[in-house]
Amino acid sequence: MLDIKWIRDNPAAFDAALKRRGAEPQADSLIALDEKRRAIVQKAQEMQSRRNAASKEIGIAMGQKNAELADKLKAEVAEIKTSLPAAEDDERRLSAELNDALSRLPNIPAADVPDGKDEHDNVETRRHGTKPGWNHKALEHFEIGEALGWMDFEGAAKIAGSRFTILKGQLARLERALGQFMLDTHTQEHGYLEVQPPLMVRDDAVYGTAQLPKFAEDLFRTTDDRWLIPTAEVPLTNLVREQILEQEQLPLRFTALTPCFRSEAGSAGRDTRGMLRQHQFNKVELVSITDAESSKAEHERMTESAENVLKKLGLHFRTMTLCTGDMGFGSQKTYDIEVWLPGQDTYREISSCSVCGDFQGRRMNARYRDKADRSTKFVHTLNGSGVAVGRALIAVVENYLDEDGSVTIPDVLLPYMGGLTKIEKAA
Incomplete structure (x- = not known):
């Protein structure tokens, strides 16, 4: 399997290698799919960070007898707990889709391999x-x-x-x-x-x-x-x-x-x-x-x-x-x-x-x-x-x-x- 990081860093070289193999360019579609995956990963991480921070803020609000703020924060945590599984499911789905696409790509030919059809x-x-x-x-x-x-x-x-x-x-x-x-x-x-x-x-x-x-x-x-x-x-x-x-x-x-x-x-x-x-x-x-x-x-x-x-x-x-x-x-x-x-x-x-x-x-x-x-x-x-x-x-x-x-x-x-x-x- 090829490394998506290498593909991101070397899209032109990757497509050129596929062309040598007689395959169509795929760098753009793979990078776009990876961008979607990375965005979901970042979103999930931000939600987890916010949930952890809000949980601490609830303790502080309750210690300050600020029930209104505590209730507001509890509602925010509950909403994150409801939304986070969907984001994690999206991350797993996109990761599986990317891995499947990568698993179907041939290896990159060495530079000294002669070009040819058959x-x-x-x-x-x-x-x-x-x-x-x-x-x-x-x-x-x-x-x-x-x-x-x-x-x-x-x-x-x-x-x-x-x-x-x-x-x-x-x-x-x-x-x-x-x-x-x-x-x-x-x-x-x-x-x-x-x-x-x-x-x-x-x-x-x-x-x-x-x-x-x-x-x-x-x-x-x-x-x-x-x-x-x-x-x-x-x-x-x-x-x-x-x-x-x-x-x-x-x-x-x-x-x-x-x-x-x-x-x-x-x-x-x-x-x-x-x-x-x-x-x-x-x-x-x-x-x-x-x-x-x-x-x-x-x-x-x-x-x-x-x-x-x-x-x-x-x-x-x-x-x-x-x-x-x-x-x-x-x-x-x-x-x-x-x-x-x-x-x-x-x-x-x-x-x-x-x-x-x-x-x-x-x-x-x-x-x-x-x-x-x-x-x-x-x-x-x-x-x-x-x-x-x-x-x-x-x-x-x-x-x-x-x-x-x-x-x-x-x-x-x-x-x-x-x-x-x-x-x-x-x-």
Whole structure:
């Protein structure tokens, strides 16, 4: 959430930032709403002050045997007591209206984010490795998986409907190996603390990470009004909600391997074959909590941690800086890591790493105490995929396809595979 004080002080910069996001200017309407709220707050405070003063004056008047003045003052206090609740109700209503309006505004893009409308305006920052050079035909992951007999989409559809996959045998083992490898890499080499968080959360948690109120249709809700997590970003980031941390405690770095649940609203007809876009998938998430000065450097560090996973797997990828029109709602700046998929003959996102500034910290009321002046400031938050396990499986299967239809297992995964060196056709 953005700071209304900053908007009041920087209306032109705020509207310019919204324009970069492709949104209409809103500074004037927000400031007008805030003026109304502030006027009501001042009115209520003046009424409370006058009530307190009049109550003291009643005591003085009675002590002076001035019954007429005392009665007049009592009538004034009674009138204030009658009017004050209405003013307080107006204050609560206007505060809620302002907070709701602020909660629906996207984050301010960083100055170095390229301007643009959509993914076509993203800018390549770097790339690693080269595309595999083969003599045999490249295949898509679902063609490979079904031919091997370890990937079942029809069976999943009978059980759960579209956008689900059943992995069996050696491919199920490979998917598990990928997740464990990623967790070990991030905890042992990159300094993240492993967490096993809840998979269902309350309204406050998804509000804190900005999925609510704007993106409720993208989520699944339980019958008891909890939300299935769309990503472990939600519970991991909320680990610091409503706390005041010491600056010396920062940065905090968390990682988790969890199922993720997404309705995929608005994606009808996109990636309907295979397991690229699923209602349920596993992902290793990275979350960092930092002070204001460290978040930019932490963003680079987090992105490098995700890239390192792909380097260890021997996969070719490129890292893109997203333009203003393609960034997520809560992000100040985002890097997308896109892995090469030979079967599709294209790059596809496998990780997205974002720095959010104090956007989420403000929504969660998560703060830290500055060690220099002991003032409290909102924490900065970052999140990234480290990486999407299902998409990593797709990338490994497509990039390590052998001419005979088997899949060679990358060396770094062999310790997790129980002696298997290849994924071969089911007997």
